[in-house]
Amino acid sequence: MTTTIEKPTQRGKLSMYQVGALLALACLNMQDGFDILAITFSAGAIAEDWGLQRTQLGIVFSASLFGMMLGAMFLSPFADKVGRRIMTVIGLCISGVGMIIAASASNIELLVAGRLMTGVGIGGILASLNTLAAEYAGERFSSLAVATFQLGYPLGAFFAGYIASWMLDIGTWRHVFWFGAALSFFFVPIILLLPESTDYLAKTGKSDALSQINRIRRRFGREPLEKLDTHHNDTHPGLVAGVLMLFAPRYALRTLLIWSAFFLLLISLYFVLSWTPRILVEMGFDEDVGNLGGRLLNLAGMFGMIGVGVLATLLRPPLAATIYLFAMICGLIALSMASQQLAVILFAVSVVGFFTHGSMVGLYAVVPTLYPTELRATGTGWAIGLSRFGAIIGPAGAGILLDQKVPMQLLFQVFVVPVALSALCAMGLWVLARREATDRNLRHSNRPSKI
Numbered sequence: 001m002t003t004t005i006e007k008p009t010q011r012g013k014l015s016m017y018q019v020g021a022l023l024a025l026a027c028l029n030m031q032d033g034f035d036i037l038a039i040t041f042s043a044g045a046i047a048e049d050w051g052l053q054r055t056q057l058g059i060v061f062s063a064s065l066f067g068m069m070l071g072a073m074f075l076s077p078f079a080d081k082v083g084r085r086i087m088t089v090i091g092l093c094i095s096g097v098g099m100i101i102a103a104s105a106s107n108i109e110l111l112v113a114g115r116l117m118t119g120v121g122i123g124g125i126l127a128s129l130n131t132l133a134a135e136y137a138g139e140r141f142s143s144l145a146v147a148t149f150q151l152g153y154p155l156g157a158f159f160a161g162y163i164a165s166w167m168l169d170i171g172t173w174r175h176v177f178w179f180g181a182a183l184s185f186f187f188v189p190i191i192l193l194l195p196e197s198t199d200y201l202a203k204t205g206k207s208d209a210l211s212q213i214n215r216i217r218r219r220f221g222r223e224p225l226e227k228l229d230t231h232h233n234d235t236h237p238g239l240v241a242g243v244l245m246l247f248a249p250r251y252a253l254r255t256l257l258i259w260s261a262f263f264l265l266l267i268s269l270y271f272v273l274s275w276t277p278r279i280l281v282e283m284g285f286d287e288d289v290g291n292l293g294g295r296l297l298n299l300a301g302m303f304g305m306i307g308v309g310v311l312a313t314l315l316r317p318p319l320a321a322t323i324y325l326f327a328m329i330c331g332l333i334a335l336s337m338a339s340q341q342l343a344v345i346l347f348a349v350s351v352v353g354f355f356t357h358g359s360m361v362g363l364y365a366v367v368p369t370l371y372p373t374e375l376r377a378t379g380t381g382w383a384i385g386l387s388r389f390g391a392i393i394g395p396a397g398a399g400i401l402l403d404q405k406v407p408m409q410l411l412f413q414v415f416v417v418p419v420a421l422s423a424l425c426a427m428g429l430w431v432l433a434r435r436e437a438t439d440r441n442l443r444h445s446n447r448p449s450k451i
Helices: 018-050 054-082 084-103 110-137 142-170 174-194 198-204 209-219 241-244 254-283 287-314 317-337 344-367 375-401 410-415 416-444
Strands: none
Touching: 018 054, 018 084, 018 110, 018 174, 018 241, 018 254, 018 287, 018 344, 018 416, 054 084, 054 110, 054 198, 054 254, 054 375, 084 110, 084 142, 084 241, 110 142, 110 375, 142 174, 142 344, 174 254, 198 209, 198 241, 198 287, 209 254, 254 317, 254 344, 254 375, 254 410, 254 416, 287 317, 287 344, 317 410, 344 375, 375 410, 410 416
């Protein structure tokens, strides 16, 4: 009789070793947020230095996001071959080289190439980092750990504003990217000191897999295992089969709705994150105000992420996401109508940031409710990966519209449209969830279902 592999911690408290490992992952996610959004806070200096048009800036903004899509879809699967930890190191090195290329770029083509490479590296490690965070925390604390880990991205973007402002004062925009490159390589030895995924170790079939897993479990304050379950993955489909199963009759509609919701939201989300600081400058405020607006977007977003997590425990996740998406619409409209008074504009920016980040996390919370266990990773990965097309379209499209002299305030109203469509998709998922819950109650009991 074999023993099923347990998560590192299913009960009791987190050990100091686990806390340290989780903090390292959260800091690494902060670094990813810095690398991706460093361009947002450096855009003004680059545009002034090279005389770039807004359409060209939009392409630069979108390059790293396109790279993240490529990395998430085509690089991250290699983690199953080489391990989560080694894949993270590879991604960090790719990202670091991309930041070096951007820092030393002599023309826009090299800058775009560097940003693309940075995105590929970061996209390649996101799935591994999420997996490691969940495993390090164990079943009991996995949701809290992953939620806390996700906060690292906007927190890194928040600090990116301060660091970029400081470096632009004492140097040039190139120093911002040199700093990001140094951070990438700084984390390589730290990641090598962290334990590998126990699930990956079990799948390798190596003779010393059990001893490696037990060494990790002892560090996490868990009892060692006597045997491994060599059959626990037999029901898991392969990559191609898993993607095809997402379109089986039972799942096809929910797959189309969640993919559409992610795609449409990211069009507006990355327009807001990429262009808001620059738009504030072009409205007549100085660069410091623009960077302040970018920081507020991410600071308020962290509170929004916590808020939607609480709301999703009280309501069904699709309903929580729907509420946040409709609130995001109101925020964008309010921002488009804000007066030239700085306090009013910054308040509207904070509201938009709160509901923008919260909406994204709300959709993250929806995905696991749509599929059985064996399809959840595939469903989540492809929903997030393909949605990056929206992240590419948003910043690039905004640059084109600005070059066509579309008024700043009207631009925010234009990007209300994809958010509204995303909200309708989320509402559709809520209706499906309600209908399925009603059917289950009719079959099994008369208990009222959760909203």
